Amino acid sequence: GDSLYFNGCQIRQAITKPLDLTRASKIMFVLQIGSISQTESCNTNLS
Numbered sequence: 001g002d003s004l005y006f007n008g009c010q011i012r013q014a015i016t017k018p019l020d021l022t023r024a025s026k027i028m029f030v031l032q033i034g035s036i037s038q039t040e041s042c043n044t045n046l047s
Contacts, residue, residue: 006012021027 004014019027
């Protein structure tokens, strides 16, 4: 399937094309935040 990949420390967004969901019962997607390898290359203080 198609996928998006974002790299680096910054704000991101993904905008889809308009979807006609008048007959849809559900929308499915997978979101993975972070990576399998735990690195210190991108740490942000959220406080």
